[in-house]
Amino acid sequence: MKRPNIAVLGATGVVGREILKVIEETKLPYNEIKLLSSAKSAGTEVEFMGKTLIVEEAKPESFVGVNIVLASAGASTSKALAPEIVKRGCVLIDNSSAFRMDENVPLVIAGVNDEDLKKHKGIVANPNCSTSQLMLVLKPLHQHAIMKRVIVSTYQSVSGAGIDAINELTENTRAVLNNEKFENKVFKKTIAFNVIPQIDVFCKNGYTKEEMKVTNETRKILHLEEDFPISCTAARVPVYRGHSEAVTIEFSQYMSAEMVRTILKNAYGVVVIDNPEKFEYPTACDSAGTNPVYVGRIREDLAFKNGISLWCVADNLLIGAALNTVRIAQRIASMGLY
């Protein structure tokens, strides 16, 4: 099979750089690669596979001859470039929120709903980071015992908000420790030694967009009813990398903690670390830079007859963004969908 020509759009961003690392690590088969960015970052030199590549400004004609575009350039860039990309016969795998809820665009977590890729019309959307890790956990459980209800509280790291957010955590933390003054710029409230119960803007129903992404994207990816009962509270914590989630699931039938443990031990992309008496459970720091979704603290929930609570941790830049993008590219290539 002919290997695809690929392009990485947003190659200089936090996620773009992770995409390049994952392409290298997973040995994604490709013929030619092209790195693209905004005019501002064009000209940046990037080390890749032992070579120095120069990032080019993304223009409509940049996509001529490209088969698959792995994009993480923000919703407005994606919206502007998507028609140009699709017109030139490329498949766009988009990390932004621009097309996720578009009914003509499959929203895919590799290993969860690969079949949906077959319905693509030029664009495939990559889910929001907090949704992504949850899907690899919920899918195998839902296959075993139909879910009736899901309640999620997130503990999200700052890296999802970009390099300025990472720097703000460092600088403001240092200022607090040194008893110096500091300003909040990226975050509306102080992130150093604090928890901010807001990620993204607010919707009319009182939820943030981030919270509604978890609700709506989960319904779409798992092919649940449009009003499937799922709610989320999304909070930002002073952590660099790795999202943690406290998840409570009501099932339609009894599920023991041991059954859930067994199902998840055999699930794609999931690693169970659940030996609490030895202090073995996953934390954000452990997940940073690694591919699996980790699950621990699996227990029968005390608020539901058939409920399970668990703690789910993953690297938000990898399974929550770059890794899933590359995995989708692999599947699009191997399924001949470009």
Next chain:
Amino acid sequence: MKRPNIAVLGATGVVGREILKVIEETKLPYNEIKLLSSAKSAGTEVEFMGKTLIVEEAKPESFVGVNIVLASAGASTSKALAPEIVKRGCVLIDNSSAFRMDENVPLVIAGVNDEDLKKHKGIVANPNCSTSQLMLVLKPLHQHAIMKRVIVSTYQSVSGAGIDAINELTENTRAVLNNEKFENKVFKKTIAFNVIPQIDVFCKNGYTKEEMKVTNETRKILHLEEDFPISCTAARVPVYRGHSEAVTIEFSQYMSAEMVRTILKNAYGVVVIDNPEKFEYPTACDSAGTNPVYVGRIREDLAFKNGISLWCVADNLLIGAALNTVRIAQRIASMGLY
């Protein structure tokens, strides 16, 4: 009415020092005051009401002539000294977990279940910090519309774990920023830039003791059924002071977000900060050093027909410990229960 003689047991600890501050600020009426501690801390000089008091070692005879003991000295000290305290006719208000679930001991949040104080037999227990703030929120709502189910995820600061925990957060955060090596001592996992899904030891059912405290203490304080559906995930976050909680409540009847807002605006000890479009919602840092329980992010929950989700924040050392202890002492004095 004769003012009581009071003693503060554990006067040199993190909570003990807060108790002294609160006594001063709230002008708790007392006749004489005595500061007590372990042998190790005895002799410490403490500034109080413009005077220097010397902390004495707590011995059984220390309690002769004392009417009310405000104690925060840990469960084993409380267990050892309680019989001596009660024998000498004092009322012990205990911050530890030693007597909370004892059926002969009222477990009280001032303003929530003051009537239970009348049943005391010498000991009154102060609830766990993560329970305390929740009670001031749930009680007025439950009075309006019977609760059917509660799910809580906590984001707890390190100060509840004492001065060594506070120092460990500072030192290890500094080490991470400076790229230096560090050790975890108080915490089993790194607390700097991380989230630890364990507070206290594990129970057989997979919950931590901290989580079971929220479940069992809530049932006791609000006089709910023994198996009332309430579950908790308790996590430690790198925050110095102030616990945050994501709370989802299912009610037996419809409650609009606006109804909940109105009820809580009129509730004892609660301040509603809920204007998300102006980024107005409570965070841990805002709560530090202040008395109210703050509630924001009030919204109709998407996982329940009659559900509400909200974000609840309070200073864990105050309403979660010292403030409630002093408020109980005030009530015991004013109700003539000593």
